[in-house]
Amino acid sequence: MAMSLMGGAAHAASTIDNAALSNDADGTNWAANGRTFSETHFSPLKQITTQNVGQLGLVWALDFDDVWNMATMPVEVDGVVYVAAGYSVIHAVDVRSGQLLWKYDPKVGEKKMRMAWGIRGLTYWNGKIYAGVQDGRLFALDAKTGTLVWETQTTEPDDNRYITGAPRVWRGSDGRARVIIGHGGADFGHVRAYVTTYDAETGQPIWRWWMVPGNPADGFENKAMEMAAKTWTGEWWKYGGGGTAWNAMTYDPKYNRVYIGTGNGSPWNAKLRSPGGGDNLFLCSVVALDADTGEYVWHYQTTPGESWDFNSTMDITLATIKIDDAQGCASAAGAGCAGAAGAPRDVILHAPKNGFFYVIDRATGKLISAEKLGKVTWAKYVDLKTGRPVENPGVRYEDGEALTFPGSAGLHNWPPMSYSPDTGLVYIPAHEMAGYYNDKGRDPKTWTMTPDDVMGLRGFFDDVPKNAGSASLLAWNPVTQKKAWEEPVPGANNGGVLATAGGLVFQGQSDGKFVAHDAQTGKIVWRFDMGVGSMGAPISYEVDGRQYITVPAGWAGGQMLLGSLSAQHGWVGRDHPRRLLTFAIGGDARLPPTPPPSQVTPIDGPSFQLDPALAEKGKLVYNRCVICHGVSAVAGGYAPDLRASQIPLSTAAFTAVVRDGALMSRGMPKFAELSDEEIIELQHYIRDRARYRPTTWEKIKTAWHFIGLMIKMKLKAWGW
Structure with missing residues (x-):
């Protein structure tokens, strides 16, 4: 609608056509x-x-x-x-x-x-x-x-x-x-x-x-x-x-x-x-x-x-x-x-x-x-x-x-x-x-x-x-x-x-x-x-x-x-x-007040009992969320970072938002197809991501994996 x-002032209308x-x-x-x-x-x-x-x-x-x-x-x-x-x-x-x-x-x-x-x-x-x-x-x-x-x-x-x-x-x-x-x-x-x-x-x-x-x-x-x-x-x-x-x-x-x-x-x-x-x-x-x-x-x-x-x-x-x-x-x-x-x-x-x-x-x-x-x-x-x-x-x-x-x-x-x-x-x-x-x-x-x-x-x-x-x-x-x-x-x-x-x-x-x-x-x-x-x-x-x-x-x-x-x-x-x-x-206007850049601090939620098996299943359910909330639940700047949100700590509140559409007016769609089990799996995955801190060894392994792939591709390109 x-x-x-x-209203705006009347001005001669331009003709926008092929010419x-x-x-x-x-x-x-x-x-x-x-x-x-x-x-x-x-x-x-x-x-x-x-x-x-x-x-x-x-x-x-x-x-x-x-x-x-x-x-x-x-x-x-x-x-x-x-x-x-x-x-x-x-x-x-x-x-x-x-x-x-x-x-x-x-x-x-x-x-x-x-x-x-x-x-x-x-x-x-x-x-x-x-x-x-x-x-x-x-x-x-x-x-x-x-x-x-x-x-x-x-x-x-x-x-x-x-x-x-x-x-x-x-x-x-x-x-x-x-x-x-x-x-x-x-x-x-x-x-x-x-x-x-x-x-x-x-x-x-x-x-x-x-x-x-x-x-x-x-x-x-x-x-x-x-x-x-x-x-x-x-x-x-x-x-x-x-x-x-x-x-x-x-x-x-x-x-x-x-x-x-x-x-x-x-x-x-x-x-x-x-x-x-x-x-x-x-x-x-x-x-x-x-x-x-x-x-x-x-x-x-x-x-x-x-x-x-x-x-x-x-x-x-x-x-x-x-x-x-x-x-x-x-x-x-x-x-x-x-x-x-x-x-x-x-x-x-x-x-x-x-x-x-x-x-x-x-x-x-x-x-x-x-x-x-x-x-x-x-x-x-x-x-x-x-x-x-x-x-x-x-x-x-x-x-x-x-x-x-x-x-x-x-x-x-x-x-x-x-x-x-x-x-x-x-x-x-x-x-x-x-x-x-x-x-x-x-x-x-x-x-x-x-x-x-x-x-x-x-x-x-x-x-x-x-x-x-x-x-x-x-x-x-x-x-x-x-x-x-x-x-x-x-x-x-x-x-x-x-x-x-x-x-x-x-x-x-x-x-x-x-x-x-x-x-x-x-x-x-x-x-x-x-x-x-x-x-x-x-x-x-x-x-x-x-x-x-x-x-x-x-x-x-x-x-x-x-x-x-x-x-x-x-x-x-x-x-x-x-x-x-x-x-x-010659423009001399000023911007409206703007918050400075800031970084997210994930919430631990120590009372939440994390089940690694449920978190692993939740990783697949989270595929529905990744476009807005970011890979690995790290938000890239559009939607809120779920690791820092209180909502996933409560099953009732999380269900109301994710499945029932409680925040649709703020742009959060509802996912009515999700079951109770999938909601819980999502909760565990988000908590797992909020607590995750990669070890130095994990970082090294990941880096060497990709380096190895590049070397293998080079060798193939050279005919080896």
Whole structure:
């Protein structure tokens, strides 16, 4: 429902349509996910420069007390910022005053409250705001009033699909405006992925395209699915297959195509999903579809037969660049090369999870170049003749387990990168962290997907130490495929990136600082303490001739489950704010009072008689809680740390909260399916974790185990 809080001054309305979203030179508004169809996350505004950025100050800050997640990106049109926070609660904020104009809460379904991802963005088109909801709905709101225009259910009731990504809108060659949305869910059960387009004015469906083939006995929806089925083996359809397009989608007006970035397999373990091998199209791919009809045009698969959660759902950025290397032209078989080195090429710039940076020809889908962005051990290189990665031995956990770089979090995840046509560089929020994969005890002949074993891998129950990963802001030259500069940032996660024509790169950091870098050198030239860490993405726009920068801040998102790694910055539970901050030259506002960072102190509860056998069973039950409350019951900063809560010490109170939903109004979903025995097992597991103190010998054993895995992988790679 919509709630109007105050009226705003009337201003001439901008027309946001294909022409506006194709105009990369006009930085007045930021109406779409990446600002324009090119999705460069670049602003051509240059009022704020490296010379005067020291005068940049806070204009206003607005705290959102009733939402839990600000890992998102706003849009702005005509002096109003629109931001989707938490469970797709849309807020409209007046840029001039910082006051809330209206908000709309779609009231997410109870079951989907268990998803801690939040909504990553929204879009504006023709006077409407479009956003998805975790329970699978897509809706359009009147941008002036926040009232619902239409709503449609894009998923099946009670399935494992959910929406966390931003829709995209364009007008097709037939004059009909389309809004496209995908979904997530491949990590949580049986999911066969698809994207769907709807009429942007009415919400009526237009076309749907499936990402992976279904049961061949049922026939195929199109020739692309028939082709894809030849790359699968076994009975993959029993598990769904996966391929979810939960983030990256880009419309290309020049070719009238929409490019879809697809996700990982379901289950992750390819030996169970497709036991006879195969590339498993169209997992982990960039797929080009006709924007009017949804017909397949081409694809490029970044990770054939993927088995590590190496999504290609990260940014798909459109650019026209000169490829200086004549071999790059030859690698694309001359298509679209104009026959000469240095000729302009229409390309896609893509940095998926797997650690490589790809330059792909937009006309043909042929690979131009691919190079490692950082530490990558799962593959040696990408063969430009075949377009395929050359894998290292042992990375598919053939011996039951493997340690690889990057891990399932990827070298680049969903926080957007930015491409500056001024510098020719791509600015990437990068991080380095290993992935541990273990499928011992899982036989393709007998394995069945269950709620406790969706991925086909052994669960990971240990805390993740704060030094297990690192992060950086990486400036990359897509022409030379080389690093221009790299600056370390605190922790192992960082926010999305904004580059501007003023020669600046802005990023929110996990330590609570909002930072501006010199785009040419990486040097920090300005910083501001936001009072809380951020994984959201900043935007820039102009109102009344003044350039503004807006950034969401609030410590929540998919990376919050990594225990001590996520908790290291001291953003605890609900103590710290979720806020929207806006800056301009000459801003002199002050932040609202903000608690300092703090660390959790677990409660021992000495009167609680711990039963190790019950705690071991509770470890498996706790899998339902890990997304919000963190691995090993070490909260990463979103939900309360259960080790420090009094509630689990009382069976009655714990049951009331966990099973009966006593705290649903505060965002804690209920788990009505849990039995009395499972509640008690959970209690014992939480108490066990609260009392746990690893010995020096345990730390040494764990470290040497992972070192041994790395040595074994190196020896295999060397042929020993």
